[in-house]
Amino acid sequence: MIVTLLSGDRPRSPLLTLILLAILAGLALAPFLFPGVRSLETAARICIFIVLVASYDLLLGYTGIVSFAHTMFFGLGAYGVALASEHIGRGFGALAVGTVAGAVAAALLAMVIGLFSLRVRAIFFAMITLAVASAVAVLVSQLSQITGGEDGLNYRIPRELTPAFRWGGKLFDVNLNGKLLNYYLVFFCSLGLFLLMLRIVNSPFGRVLQAIRENDFRAEAIGYRVVRYRVAATCISAAVAALAGSLFAVWLRYVGPDTTLSFEIMLDILLMVVIGGMGTMYGAVVGATLFVLAQNYLQNLMGLASGATEGVPVVSDLLDPDRWLLWLGVLFILSVYFFPTGIVGRLRAGR
C-alpha cells in the first residue's frame, strides 16, 4: 500500500527513510507540535516549496532541462487565485477558477516557449525562459491597475479558511479555527501533488525523460520524438508549479512580485534542488525543508550563539545575527562540496 503510494520508488536508505518520516510527521502535526504563528508559516512554506522544488526537479533532474522561468509559473498560479478572488468575489468558486486558470495558463505558456526553443540546444531554452520571466516580472510590476504593481494584491479568501472561523474549542491548546483548516488544505494538496509527481517520474513517460537526460541522441534513434517529451515535461512542470503558487496565494492571502516572481526565489529553488539531490524526488523534500528552516531560523540560532560567545571578540561579531546570510552561503558551499550528488544521492550511495 505505502509502496504503491510511493510508486515503487522507495527511499533506499534507512537514514533517508527516517529523515523523510520525521519531515512527514513534523509537517502533518506541525500545528500541534510547534504552536505559534511563525512556525505554522514556516511549515506551510515548506509544504509548498516541496511541491515547487519537486516540479523543478522534474525538469532539471529528470529531463536535464535548465529553466529560469519556474517562479513565473509559480506566480501565474498565485496571481490566478488573487485575481479571481478579487474579481469574482470571496468564495471557493473563485479559488477553483483561479487555480485552474493559473495552471492552464502556465501549461500553455510553457508549451509555447518549449515549442519555440526546445528544438535547438537546451541552453537556448534557458536563455528564452530567462528573457520571458524577466519580461513577465516587469509587466506585472508595471500593470498596477490589474496586478497591484509592486504593492501586490490583498484579497479575501473564504471565511472557512481564516482564523476568524471557529468550528470547535481547543485541542491540545490549539485553536480549532479556519487557519488550521487552511494549513491542512495546503498540507494535503502538497502531499497529493508530491505523490503525483513521484508517480510521473516512475511511469514509462518518466523513464523516457531520464533516457533523454542521459542521451537524447540515442533516445531519438530508438524512436522517441525528443522534442515532444521535453515540451510535455515542461508543461507538466509548469502546471504543477502554478498549482503550488495557487496554494501559496490561498495561504498568504496576498500576492506580490517579491513573494512569487522574484529572481531570488528562482535561485532558492535551484539551491534546494541541488542540495537535496537532483533527479531524486525525495531530494526536493529534504532540500526544501532544510533551506526554508535555515532561512527562517538561522538568524535566531546565531543570536543565541552570539550571545553565548559575547566575551570573545571576533567570534561574537562573526556570529552576529546580521551576518546570517553569510553563514547561509557558507553552509551551501559546504553542502555542495561534501554532497555533490545532493543529500539524497549521498545517503543512497551509502557511506
Add this chain to the structure above:
Amino acid sequence: MTVPLLETQDLSVRFGGHVAVDAVTCAFRAGELTAIVGPNGAGKTTYFNLISGQIPASAGRVLLDGRDITRTPVAARCRLGLGRAFQLTNLFPDLTVLENVRLVIQAHRGRGFSIFSLADAQREVTEAAEAVIDRVRLTPLISQKVSELSHGNQRKLEVALLIALDPRVYMFDEPTAGMSVDEAPVVLDLIAELKAESDRTILLVEHKMDVIRTLADRIIVLHNGKLAADGKPAEVMASDVVQEAYMGKELEDV
C-alpha cells in the same frame, strides 16, 4: 523486379569542400546481409548516418519500400523500421541494463506517453526485455548500471538495443570494435543467428575479413566516399579495386 527494401540514389553529403559520401546509388534487397567495407575515412559511418537520418543529405535520396524518407526525422525513420547500432557505444549510462532495453521495447509499443502507470509494472515489456538481454548473455548483469559495465558488455548491450527494436533493416556499425577476442564471437554469433532466422535485412560495417567471408551475402566497397565495388564476396575480394583500395591499405597499415 520488385522494389528493393532500402535504396539510396545518388546519395551525397558535403562537409565544406569535402565530399564524404559521393553519389552512392545502391539497393538492398530484403533478406540479404550486406557487408560494407572500405578503409578508414571512406565514408562508411557517414553513409549509415545518412540512411538512418543523423546527418541530412546534401543531395540524392533514401528510399524505404520505394517511399522517399530523405527528409524524415530520425525517430520516424526508426519507427518505419530502420534500426541502428552505433560504432561508438551510445547508451543510457546512468540507467540499468534492464531499463535500457525496456526503453526500446516501450518505444516500440508506443507506451512512452503513458504518464500515470508504473514503468516497473509493465510485465510484458519487462519480459520481452529480459528475453533480449538473455540473448546477448547479459542476464547476470541485468540490474547493473550501464556505466559500470565493461566495454565488451556495453557493446553487447548496444546490439541488444538493436535486437529489441526488432527493425526491418538492421544496421550494425562495427559491432565488435574494441571487443576482446573471447567476446567478439558472442556478437558475431548473434548476427549469424539473426541472419539465419527468417529473412532479415542486415547492413554490416566490419573490418574483419574472415567475419565478412562467412557472414556476407554481398559486399559493397566504399572508397573516398564513392561506391567502388559491389558483388558477391568472392568476386569483390578478388577484384583489383579491393586489393588496392582496401586490402592493400590494410597491409600497409600493418
